[in-house]
Amino acid sequence: MSPAAGPPEGAASRAARLLRWYPRAWRDRYGAEFTELLIADIAERPRSRARTLDVARGGIVARLADAGLAGGPVVPARAGTASARASLSALACCGAVFLVVGAALWSQLTIGWQWSDSAGTPAALATTVTSAAMIALLALAMTAALPVLLAIAANFTRQLIIPAAVLLTATTLLFAGGRHFGNGWPGTGGHRGLVPGGLAAFEWATSLSVSAYWAHPGALAAFPAAEVAWMAASPLLLAVTVLAAATLVRRAELPPRLLAFEARAGLAACAVMAVFLVGCGCWVATGGQRSLFHAGVIDVAGVAVMALALALARQAARTAGAVSFPRDADCS
């Protein structure tokens, strides 16, 4: 039933180019037949901007679904638990970005709190709100991670060995580096502790890379070489840690009830992140007070990044929560 005239020259290569809009899993499942349809369509309509836009839109939707950020599985084989795991992986990545950038802003506030009498100021309100939200976020993250780790340990397979080893190594290095460089925390010796110093120092050290000093190489050069190296290496370690964790969640066999729990925990975390963001937003909007609480361009950028991460995390949590599982769903 294809056009009798046959496809025009170059139709196959144009169809192949259009197919690249779609993720690999989709191409593996539908690529051959979709290419045939595109070639037939090109034969009928050699030039069509509407077709290009339609394919691009469909490809982006498929990529969002593949990333767990849109409803529906990217291919039927990924319906159910696999689709929910993809969404939870995306949620973990967005949550991690939010945590790192949030920790950088929060560190600035807690250091200012250590040294300054700020009672009654927007900075004091922001510090109190963000401190409570940060502790709630960390507690939620551990509550969500623990049952997943237990489920993975109970059902450990060969395909989990590499991501588990990478996660363990990167976490160990991150923890050791955070503890070591936390010794340089500027809040030490301050007189107004709001949160445990060890926690604040660790968060400060692990988020040192989120810094305006990158824009001032001269000032950065005055830092100890080891600290600059840590500023460069820690975001890579964080990225490796998060990607390894996300890979574990994608590959692990997790029961539907646990996935549903994780989706609810994700939505709760989004609510706490929103509170944290409001606290930071209030502080940045007022421009901060005094030198210790001064809010700069990097803080405005940080709030924007956190807002984007929160929006994506909420979308992922809602997508994970909307996944329906067959009654006899297995964990494949």
Place this chain on the structure above:
Amino acid sequence: MPKGNRSDPGESKGLTGFGRYAGPATLILSSLADGAKHGYALTKDVESFSGVRLSPGTLYEALARLESQGLIEALDTDDRRRPYQLTAAGAGALKAHLDAQRRVAEVGLRRLAGNWGTA
């Protein structure tokens, strides 16, 4: 006779949950109601009975969702053009959806006739 048997056609809730994909899904299911078709044949058939030309991206977006929901299924073939057929669940969903559409159409036509003299 289609081989799909995922649910009783009489129990279907139609295409609720398809949102903005309900339109293409209805056209595709209606086309498959008289037999299995591959992508290009589906496009031409839908265009012939509805005047709507489904673009390739829209068509396969809807096909993937319908297949995930078990309303259609792909047939084995050596050809690169894979045909799809309706399942029993798909037939039930289409019937429920069209019944609901018919009720809406009947109400609209009745009110038009009563107030505008056209039907």
